[in-house]
Amino acid sequence: MTADPSTINDTNDMSKTEFHPCPICSTPVPHWARYPKSVCHNCFDKACDDQGRKLGFYNVSVGGGFKAIVVETGEENENHICYIESVKCWADEARFGGIVIQPFES
Template sequence: MRENDYCCPICKTDLDFYSRYPNYVCSRCVVKVADEDGRALSFFNEGMYGGFVAVYTDTNERRDSHTCYIDEIKCYADEAYTGGIVVQVNT
């Protein structure tokens, strides 16, 4: 295994390694994010210049937390450095 080989910590899909996000989750797993009770979540940038917003997918109600779960694995969602959202497994 090369030093920069990496796979999604949830499903083990091969991905590119990014040192800024050493535990990031693949896009196929990100669609499964939920809160601690299993309610589906969606994440967005707040506006054109960034910011982080979490909402419940079924109601669009805002959630004031970055913590989420994928297959019962605790993760953390946040604004990515260059925009967008990144979800990483908590370590």
């Protein structure tokens, strides 16, 4: 079973949730079929640009959209590519809001 919110009565009860290993550090991550290689929260927070500058990711509005900024300067970064532990990744808006990062596949 995948982690479909409609099937979880108690959102704190993860006992019926399927997990996959984070592709960067192997920490268990709740599995969503749409994002089978999503990274864990700790790795998400390590995302940097190609110059090693920490990136922050945001939805543009409550309707979604994607925005990346360089944390130190507030400079907008229009590129979806980021790096986590030297692994090239792709950050993008998730289907129902939020941001998801997965390893880049060309």
